[in-house]
Amino acid sequence: MELVSPNELTRPSSEIIEALNQAIAETAITTMLAQNFHWNVTGMGFGPLHDLFQKIYEDHFEAQDDLAERVKAIGGHAEGMLASMIKRSKVNEHNGHASDIEMIKIMAEAQEIIAQTLIGACDVASQCGDKLTEDLCVGRAREHQKFAWILKSHLASG
Numbered sequence: 001m002e003l004v005s006p007n008e009l010t011r012p013s014s015e016i017i018e019a020l021n022q023a024i025a026e027t028a029i030t031t032m033l034a035q036n037f038h039w040n041v042t043g044m045g046f047g048p049l050h051d052l053f054q055k056i057y058e059d060h061f062e063a064q065d066d067l068a069e070r071v072k073a074i075g076g077h078a079e080g081m082l083a084s085m086i087k088r089s090k091v092n093e094h095n096g097h098a099s100d101i102e103m104i105k106i107m108a109e110a111q112e113i114i115a116q117t118l119i120g121a122c123d124v125a126s127q128c129g130d131k132l133t134e135d136l137c138v139g140r141a142r143e144h145q146k147f148a149w150i151l152k153s154h155l156a157s158g
Ligand SMILES: [Fe+2]
Pocket: 038, 054
């Protein structure tokens, strides 16, 4: 009996792998961004923001692993070089010198960027009939939108 890839794709799609590597890069850059803000945040909201940024980088650290292992499961190469990730990521690094409000805005924007990338990856996976990658990307996009909502709720004024 001939072996098939885990989701029974007849061919690994380079387009899916490309989309996943984009999501991995942005998740990894945002992992570092969240840890950077966890360390450098100041102000009266230090305690909860220090904790929230930790929650984000812990979530993202696991997520980048899940996405990369999906790339491997469908026969691709998981891009693991920071230089390449920085180059392709639409989320940018930050020097960590920012007010608490600025950090919240920057992190909310990063969450929305990753969610958009993952929604795009969902569409690519769907077009290729790769339901399991689609499911992974749907779940991850939902998490990023949730973090965006949590972050933006700090800025709402009634
Ligand atoms: Fe810490």
